[in-house]
Amino acid sequence: MYNGISRKGEYAIMPLNFHQLHIFHTVAERGSFSAAAQALYMTQPAVTMQVQSLEEYFGSKLFMRSSKKIELTEAGKVLLPYAKRSIELIRETDQAMTSFTQQQKGRLTLGASLTIGESILPRWLGPFGKEYPNIGISMKVMNTSHLIEELETHQLQFAIIEALIEHPDLHIEAVMEDELMLVTPADHPLTEKTNLQLEDVLEYPFILREQGSGTRQVMEEKLMENGYNPQQLKIVMELGSTGAIKSAVEAGLGISFLSLSSVKHEAALGLIRTLPIENVTFKRQFYSVYLKSTLLPIAAVTFLNFLRERDLRQWL
Template identity: 40%
Template sequence: MLNDSIRVFLTVVDKKSFSKAAKALFLTQPAVSFQIQTLEEYYSTRLFDRINRHISLTESGKLLLDYSDKMTELQSDLEREMQELTGTVKGRLLVGASTTIGEYLAPQLLGAFKKKYPEVDLILEVGNTEDIESKIHSTNLDIGLVEGPVTGKDIEKEFFIEDHLCVITSVNHPWAKEKSISIFELDKYPLISREKGSGTRKVYEDGLKKAGFPPNNLNISMEFGSTNAIKAAVANDLGISIISKWAAKEKAKLGRIAKMDLQEVELERPFNIIYHKKKFHSQATDGFLKFLKSDEALEILEQ
């Protein structure tokens, strides 16, 4: 494991801020300052110039950064080669997932992976795409599974699986027996929607607009920040909704809601795997990446 002070130093460099580093590491700002001070006292030099609340590396700081990057690489190589030598896959794997994936896909995937590799300690963190990307960038997570756009230049992105939005209704609704309905029928019933700013809402509003149906025509009666709350409201005849097929799958299979496709438009979005380009992968990380891309993972989700 990297020395705690070095890990804090790398995060401060990455965030260019003591306060942002403290937030990323779940530490207080004084604790971060103490770790940097410990390094500066040990090497008898200043690592950062602090001018008008802005920080920059000194020449000593740049030298420490160079060696710290090499230490990180060597630590990852050691862990990987040691596990290859012993023939085991173990260690801690930190996975982040955005909300829909974290609630409806990740538990199945992590459960199946844990059965294959019981010595891997798995930790799942669920948040919005921006939060997950930030923690991948600061190397606080090993792998992220996200549904929103990713912009970080140090982030590697790979396609994982396609999501498809569908309409859901109660089983008593006039549309319950239909396989698909026209987008121009959507304004006939109250719509229960995710909140403004939701990724799901943005996908269907953009898609409807491109297909010639102004989103303002939707009869939005309620807004919820939880897809589970939306499904409960729909099941109780309070309105219809548009959600991910993965979120609708279980309740539809149990006969508690009905789901159908939309005509005139295909509301699709990619779910992506993300990881830091410069963070070396442990055998556990490599194993999970390989598992996510396998037919086995897809079969588990389609069950």
């Protein structure tokens, strides 16, 4: 019987399952329903009901009951070795998977959008690698739109991106909050200004990521939320990586909005400045994404649980 339908086309009370076979085996092994109930931490009526369901499924009595004892019928004797084998197989399966998950062997293959892949994921992968030394890691770094294409065409199974997208076939889950900050050369005129306003910032030349970048998407969305058209920005340069933008800003070629996590080192060295803007924040989330139809390999599930359960900011 499958999906609750018996061989005769009638609906059964309950489909065959391991739980029933386990109860049947325990009754046969213990020699009574009461002893089986005690061993299984169940009530005797519950044990009886499960055995009756099994008998209804097979259309045969499995036990001969008397006032003093129970004995297996011929049908019960046929079923008993199969029930025993199913229990042994479940135990072996559990032992094998427990051993595997404890050792956590495998290869983690993931994609990352550029800011995350260049500046953030490496700081997470270090602690992850120490905790799970038997998992190898491969990472593709590209902008968000290209990552989505690779997920759709099954070239990637799992990715971390920096902009929220709408896609009916993707499972999307926030894993950490981040913030974009205004980044300027160390000696830029804006560094002398107090109570910096957004309109003050938009007067200066900008260096931005390319179209399709998650960072640029978030920045443009936040500008529109505050009543500004992103097309009015004075864009003097579009670069394909966060590292290139940081170098260009440091060289005095323009200003930009970049992830605070990606510029902490340069800001600490005084090479660039990060400036708050009055009454405006550019907060965003980082997201894990994968196709809803994809069964993630155990290495990816392990890493996703790592992201969910740890305070990721401690490594940034």
